[in-house]
Amino acid sequence: MEVFLKVDHLNKSFKGKPVLRDISFEVNKGEIMAILGPNGAGKSTTIRNIMGIMYPDEGAITFQGNREIPRNKVGYLPEERGLYKNVKVMDMLMYLAELKDYPLKKARERVLTYLKKFGLEGKEKASIEELSKGMGQKVQFIASILHEPEFLILDEPFSGLDPVSQELIKQEIRDLAATGTAILLSSHQMNVVEEMCDRLFLIHRGQKVIYSTLDDVKKEYANFKCTIKGTIRLEDVEGLPEVQRIEQKDDTTVMYLTKDVQVASWLKNLPEQIDIKELSIDRISLHEIFIDIAMDKNMLKEGAGANA
Incomplete structure (x- = not known):
């Protein structure tokens, strides 16, 4: 170009x-x-x-x-x-x-x-x-x-x-x-x-x-996240594999997943006893990447390569 x-x-x-x-x-x-x-x-x-x-x-x-x-x-x-x-x-x-x-x-x-x-x-x-x-x-x-x-x-x-x-x-x-x-x-x-x-x-x-x-x-930064609406105890999900961190607010739990997670396989790890009213899996948005950097949360350490 x-x-x-x-x-x-x-x-x-x-x-x-x-x-x-x-x-x-x-x-x-x-x-x-x-x-x-x-x-x-x-x-x-x-x-x-x-x-x-x-x-x-x-x-x-x-x-x-x-x-x-x-x-x-x-x-x-x-x-x-x-x-x-x-x-x-x-x-x-x-x-x-x-x-x-x-x-x-x-x-x-x-x-x-x-x-x-x-x-x-x-x-x-x-x-x-x-x-x-x-x-x-x-x-x-x-x-x-x-x-x-x-x-x-x-x-x-x-x-x-x-x-x-x-x-x-x-x-x-x-x-x-x-x-x-x-x-x-x-x-x-x-x-x-x-x-x-x-x-x-x-x-x-x-x-x-x-x-x-x-x-x-x-590809570099936008890892998957799993958002669940329902009454979930932190101890029921905090030990799940390939989860970087968990955020909870009211009836919403968001689990941020590691970079190379296989989503279909990972879903099988969800405990049967948790209350799921809604579940969605999508990638971290550009807005979240921006907030992470602007607020120095350092949540994106794995994705340091998109600087070409």
């Missing part, structure tokens, strides 16, 4: 305190790459370095092999919104298109198309401050893609959106990737990341924790 963005051994400190430590990753054309991490992990600093808002102390950032940011090829949806509140929607979007040297006639046509697509038809003459939070978010998203960027950074793109609007934006992101746009997406909604992204880069305390395809992350 063709690499659009390459981040190479990035280091950044503030007042002598390291914020980024040897950060390296790539974003390919036509893929959706997630950059994840708890608050304060270094995601925003990484994005700001990519966008040239600040500069690294060490390391290099290149776009198709060039150090200079190709601003007319880059779209950016920041987490902190930046639209002028007293400006009309059409005027705001046309101004931003002009900054990208995008043909204004084509921009106007695309604005009207997107407003209709996202349920904002007739809002082109409304001022930004008249819009709801969700409407404003959709206008900001339109601003980031209006000039047909080849590389798109989306920082919390689903903030403030209702479920229907989220689906519209998700489909647009997929369509952009399908036409070759390289997309770097930052979100705290792990279910969305798991649903949409091809690869992920998980950062914690300024350092790489995971850098791999989503499929490989699941």
Whole structure:
């Protein structure tokens, strides 16, 4: 695949305190790459370095092999919104298109198309401050893609959106990737990341924790867990083989299984006397992996290999 963005051994400190430590990753054309991490992990600093808002102390950032940011090829949806509140929607979007040297006639046509697509038809003459939070978010998203960027950074793109609007934006992101746009997406909604992204880069305390395809992350980290609803005494299950740990809350017992467990065989070990109202077996979710790392629970020691 063709690499659009390459981040190479990035280091950044503030007042002598390291914020980024040897950060390296790539974003390919036509893929959706997630950059994840708890608050304060270094995601925003990484994005700001990519966008040239600040500069690294060490390391290099290149776009198709060039150090200079190709601003007319880059779209950016920041987490902190930046639209002028007293400006009309059409005027705001046309101004931003002009900054990208995008043909204004084509921009106007695309604005009207997107407003209709996202349920904002007739809002082109409304001022930004008249819009709801969700409407404003959709206008900001339109601003980031209006000039047909080849590389798109989306920082919390689903903030403030209702479920229907989220689906519209998700489909647009997929369509952009399908036409070759390289997309770097930052979100705290792990279910969305798991649903949409091809690869992920998980950062914690300024350092790489995971850098791999989503499929490989699941193979490395997402062990099986058995969830049982019913009245179960801990002593009836704590001696079961291939169980790493057990969590109980109210009438729910969750048993986290070892990496190479054979599920069909393991189920035969469940004691006959336990009360089972519901039973399910699935893999640990990306959300649980994220929480584990963010809270330093160290539950994933077996899966330390997904860093290729």
